[in-house]
Amino acid sequence: MTKTEFGRRWKRDLAHAERTLVQDGFLAPLVVVIGCDGVTHLMPMDLRDEAARTRSVNAARLLAVSADAHLVICRCEVWMVVADELAEGVTPASSDRRVEAVAVTAAARIGKGVERRLSLREIVRGEDGRPAALRNLSGSGPASTLNGVDGWMTDLLAPRRPTEDERALAGVLLAAMAQR
Secondary structure (H helix, E strand, C coil), X not given: CCHHHHHHHHHHHHHHHHXXXXXXXXXXXXXXXXXXXXXXXXXXXXXXXXXXXXHHHHHHHHHHHHCCEEEEEEEEEEEECCCCCCCCCCCHHHCCCCEEEEEEEEEEEECCEEEXXXXXEEEEECCCCCEEEEEEECCECCCEECCCCCCHHHCCCCCCCXXXXXXXXXXXXXXXXXXX
16 A cells, blocks of 8 residues: 555545534444455444453454455544543543544555554534534644654554464454354
């Protein structure tokens, strides 16, 4: 994938996620994995609790390895606290300073490296409670890079291409996870 192709794909997927939120009133958590063969894999994420999120993230990482992904996109609604430290034991979802946002991340293999992008946009709700617009958060415009940002959404694509054995093993582990 080239930088130009990544930029075009990023803009398209970001616009789709934001348009879907405003039109439908919600954004289903989803990971899009595009293998080096061009095949697109869609994987819904289960984010209802820590255990479900961990399973979904592990499955997404395995899918990216088994597909020899050259692009991984993740999109979902999140609770976050901007530029503020949380008290011990307080999660962003339970903080009185929380912001509801749309998070979209993408990582692509470009040359021998991985380029990552992030968009965090606050959800502005209308009087009816439905999403009416999105507002940029500090330092997080629609095309910002992931400088200083980390977490489960930012590392779904491994830093190096997997070997054939790693791809095969990831496929077996993914199938075993699906059996559970």
